[in-house]
Amino acid sequence: MTITLHTVSGSPRGWRVLIGLTLKGLEWDTRLLQLSTMEHRSDAFRALNPRATVPVLEADGLVLRDSIAILAWLDRRYQKHPLFGGTADEAAHIWQLTLECCDYLRDAGNNLLAPILLAGRPLPKEGTAERETFDAAAAALHAEYRWLENLLDDQAFVAGDTPSAADAVAFPEIRLVQRAVETKNEIMAPLGFDEPPVRYPNVAAWKDRVAALPGMEATMPPHW
Numbered sequence: 001m002t003i004t005l006h007t008v009s010g011s012p013r014g015w016r017v018l019i020g021l022t023l024k025g026l027e028w029d030t031r032l033l034q035l036s037t038m039e040h041r042s043d044a045f046r047a048l049n050p051r052a053t054v055p056v057l058e059a060d061g062l063v064l065r066d067s068i069a070i071l072a073w074l075d076r077r078y079q080k081h082p083l084f085g086g087t088a089d090e091a092a093h094i095w096q097l098t099l100e101c102c103d104y105l106r107d108a109g110n111n112l113l114a115p116i117l118l119a120g121r122p123l124p125k126e127g128t129a130e131r132e133t134f135d136a137a138a139a140a141l142h143a144e145y146r147w148l149e150n151l152l153d154d155q156a157f158v159a160g161d162t163p164s165a166a167d168a169v170a171f172p173e174i175r176l177v178q179r180a181v182e183t184k185n186e187i188m189a190p191l192g193f194d195e196p197p198v199r200y201p202n203v204a205a206w207k208d209r210v211a212a213l214p215g216m217e218a219t220m221p222p223h224w
């Protein structure tokens with residue numbers, strides 16, 4: 001079976017699938033869409049996904065248009081290296097954490113980073129309403145970091161001692177925060193996000209552990 005993944009370099013949701021494919025030890029072709037020309041909004045791509053979002057995965061006529069649906073399908077289609085555990089209880093535990101990362105970690109990251117990385121906004125002056133919005137977004141992201149930090153107190157990966165779908169979802173979100181720290185330090189540091197992340201040693205160690213897994217290097221956005 002030929003698997004083709006349509007994605008954009010650095011897209012966190014596309015990255016989830018790259019990690020899932022890597023954890024499962026599969027081979028695939030990546031078709032990188034150019035964000036600079038808004039290729040994901042082209043008629044050709046909309047024919048594949050009318051919502052014009054990435055990732056999209058094609059496999060012998062099957063077209064899947066959602067990162068979590070893709071991870072679930074990969075796991076049912078290829079039994080080796082399970083992403084969602086082996087038993088019903090393990091699956092429930094991993095699904096719970098995967099969806100918490102999708103809902104809460106993802107939203108918290110996006111709310112803070114979209115204005116900084118996508119809109120290119122500077123840090124607003126203290127005492128302004130706009131700064132209050134930034135501070136509230138930073139506080140929400142810190143809360144998600146604390147949640148992860150506690151989870152990782154006595155286990156190597158988000159859902160236990162082996163990598164799972166929850167790591168595939170959490171890693172791109174946390175790695176994107178690191179990217180913002182590296183490229184927009186003058187904004188991120190006053191909001192309490194710095195590198196090395198002394199505040200969150202478990203999260204930092206986990207991030208390095210996931211990054212060091214076999215094949216992970218090849219999933220990194222080449223322009224980073």
Ligand SMILES: N[C@@H](CCC(=O)N[C@@H](CS)C(=O)NCC(=O)O)C(=O)O
Nearest residue numbers: 011012013053054055065066067068
């Ligand atoms: N639920 C979708 C969300 C996908 C999504 O938000 N993709 C972003 C990139 S990370 C996208 O394509 N954005 C382009 C746009 O909205 O124009 C999934 O998880 O696959």
